[in-house]
Amino acid sequence: xxxxxxxxxxxxxxxxxxxxxxxxxxxxxxxxxxxxxxxxxxxxxxxxxxxxxxxxxxxxxxxxxxxxxxxxxxxxxxxxxxxxxxxxxxxxxxxxxxxxxxxxxxxxxxxxxxxxxxxxxxxxxxxxxxxxxxxxxxxxxxxxxxxxxxxxxxxxxxxxxxxxxxxxxxxxxxxxxxxxxxxxxxxxxxxxxxxxxxxxxxxxxxxxxxxxxxxxxxxxxxxxxxxxxxxxxxxxxxxxxxxxxxxxxxxxxxxxxxxxxxxxxxxxxxxxxxxxx
Numbered sequence: 421x422x423x424x425x426x427x428x429x430x431x432x433x434x435x436x437x438x439x440x441x442x443x444x445x446x447x448x449x450x451x452x453x454x455x456x457x458x459x460x461x462x463x464x465x466x467x468x469x470x471x472x473x474x475x476x477x478x479x480x481x482x483x484x485x486x487x488x489x490x491x492x493x494x495x496x497x498x499x500x501x502x503x504x505x506x507x508x509x510x511x512x513x514x515x516x517x518x519x520x521x522x523x524x525x526x527x528x529x530x531x532x533x534x535x536x537x538x539x540x541x542x543x544x545x546x547x548x549x550x551x552x553x554x555x556x557x558x559x560x561x562x563x564x565x566x567x568x569x570x571x572x573x574x575x576x577x578x579x580x581x582x583x584x585x586x587x588x589x590x591x592x593x594x595x596x597x598x599x600x601x602x603x604x605x606x607x608x609x610x611x612x613x614x615x616x617x618x619x620x621x622x623x624x625x626x627x628x629x630x631x632x633x634x635x636x637x638x639x640x641x642x643x644x645x646x647x648x649x650x651x652x653x654x655x656x657x658x659x660x661x662x663x664x665x666x667x668x669x670x671x672x673x674x675x676x677x678x679x680x681x682x683x684x685x686x687x688x689x690x691x692x693x694x695x696x697x
Contacts, residue, residue, distance in 0.1 A: 446560045449566070450570055454605055457593065459629060460572070462492075462657075464489050465569075465672050467693070468480040469672030470674055479518075481566060481567070483535065483577050485532075489528070490528065505538055508552065508580065517529045539576045539577055550583055551580055587622065588620065593627075594640045599643060627641060629657070629658075631658065631659055655685055658682065666682075
């Protein structure tokens with residue numbers, strides 16, 4: 421009889437210390453920041469695509485009612501019959517909502533505009549913070565990484581994303597008021613960690629819209645590093661026209677222009693995350 425051991429070990433190992441066969445669960449990374457316009461969806465789409473291009477089986481889960489991550493991988497929201505709304509409200513399994521994308525090793529559980537009403541509809545449900553977790557758990561064995569694109573708010577949908585996540589990645593734009601609202605975000609993270617997900621950790625802080633020529637950018641970098649000591653990614657995401665253009669074609673930037681600065685930066689971010697295990 422084959423024994424199976426579900427271990428929390430470094431990705432890539434296939435044997436646990438007890439000598440039994442290891443089944444690795446996907447690492448789940450929630451991309452979250454309640455402040456809008458920080459590059460959250462851009463990061464979710466492009467990180468997921470870069471992980472897939474590296475040969476990692478990757479699932480992108482879109483729980484933002486705007487559904488920009490969904491359209492960012494060329495899935496037509498108007499043609500959807502099932503989405504994350506159905507998971508949260510109707511109890512549909514994540515497996516029933518899976519879509520294959522045209523991009524290497526990348527699947528998506530898409531969002532729909534109906535998701536905007538989901539928080540009101542699940543407010544009275546028992547274990548409402550764990551609905552997404554319970555739906556996705558059966559398919560975690562099928563992936564190496566699961567990337568969750570959160571809405572720009574700290575409500576029940578974000579709580580669901582943080583409950584399923586192993587880590588949270590926080591994009592911060594290199595602009596004035598960059599740290600505004602982050603205390604509230606980290607307070608929410610601590611609450612979820614205390615009540616629903618004791619293993620939740622900070623994956624890191626990602627500096628976006630970076631322009632090293634500006635004094636303001638350097639000031640923001642210094643402030644962010646003070647706020648999150650030893651948790652700021654080495655990789656920074658620059659401003660770039662190609663990075664801004666790619667979503668309008670339903671393409672992650674590495675497929676739109678693999679040699680542009682944005683594509684190279686997100687590839688480096690994916691490598692940095694994989695190296696951490």
